Amino acid sequence: MIEDFAQDWPAPTKPRPIVLIGAGGIVRDAHLPAYAKAGLKVAAVAEIDADRRAALARDFAIPRTHTTVTDAVAAHGNSVVYDVAVPPTAIQPILRDLPEGAAVLIQKPMGSDLANARDIRAICRDKHLKAAVNFQLRFSPMMMAARQAVEAGLIGDPLEIEVHLNIFTPWTLFPFLLPMKRVEILVHSIHYLDSIRAIFGTPKAAFARSMGDPRAPGFAQTRTTALLDWGNLRRGVMSINHNHQGGRKFQSAWFRIEGTKGAMMVKLGVDFDYPRGEADELWFCENGGDWRQVPLTGSWFIEAFMGPMRNLQRFAAGEDARLFSGVEDAYETMALVEACFASLEVPAVPLDLS
Known part of the structure; x- marks a missing residue:
């Protein structure tokens, strides 16, 4: 019966702390409430906007703040999971600054277009990142x-x-x-x-x-x-x-x-x-x-936001065999999006009214 299927991704046995990169509205409205409900701890937030960084840390009792990704990596290394919640044009440089083999959840979309997505995928492959995209629906x-x-x-x-x-x-x-x-x-x-x-x-x-x-x-x-x-x-x-x-x-x-x-x-x-x-x-x-x-x-909103982070945590710990929304899978979604946009330039078949 359909009622018997699991509706929630299982929790990791030994979750790692989370370091947020970005302190925008989606982090405040969805990520942090979902992580609190899932029992996942947030160790720090990295954000270039000082006021936004301080407000998020104050409102959600986040113990540490960092002004740059480099500072966050220096402080936490690979002992955490990085939650990158930034505009699509900012994803690539952040991924390049993460440590080799880091576990990272990337905010959707996976770049602004398929070329960006291909570059993001290449960075993840080259750095052996355990990377998933936050397609939470x-x-x-x-x-x-x-x-x-x-x-x-x-x-x-x-x-x-x-x-x-x-x-x-x-x-x-x-x-x-x-x-x-x-x-x-x-x-x-x-x-x-x-x-x-x-x-x-x-x-x-x-x-x-x-x-x-x-x-x-x-x-x-x-x-x-x-x-x-x-x-x-x-x-x-x-x-x-x-x-x-x-x-x-x-x-x-x-x-x-x-x-x-x-x-x-x-x-x-x-x-x-x-x-x-x-x-x-x-x-x-x-x-x-x-x-x-x-x-x-x-x-x-908000329970779905628990799933991608739980899956990533479990994959990083060897409890899940695959990333359900990993970058390799997410790339196919970006390819579908690109096909839709490319087709906007294809003319429709005109009516023959002769």
């Missing part, structure tokens, strides 16, 4: 259960995976996105593309259209349509609109997953009334049967 209780249900054959042969969002996202909360040429797919729908890969495997090809909206002035893209191609059996569709102005009544944020024997629906609760959000939901139905709701142990 695939670690959420709902997605953990959904993935295992597919792997166990509960829905039969996988046929359909669709992501449908019609929501209102307050883009003014993210002014740092204004100068970026790649926005919606790279910073938001990348989560969905990564989870699609985790559940259905990596598609062979992709086609997408992503565009701006006058209701979100200044942002390069806030609406996306994507088609994912595995061949003749599996179908993948993604329809994303962040600008719905009609209130809650007809908003939606769901994964639909169907196979020859059954179907699942996954509600992405955090997308409603962001950042307050609603509860996540997972529903399962065998063909011809009734829908039933699967109890969840937590949500995408």
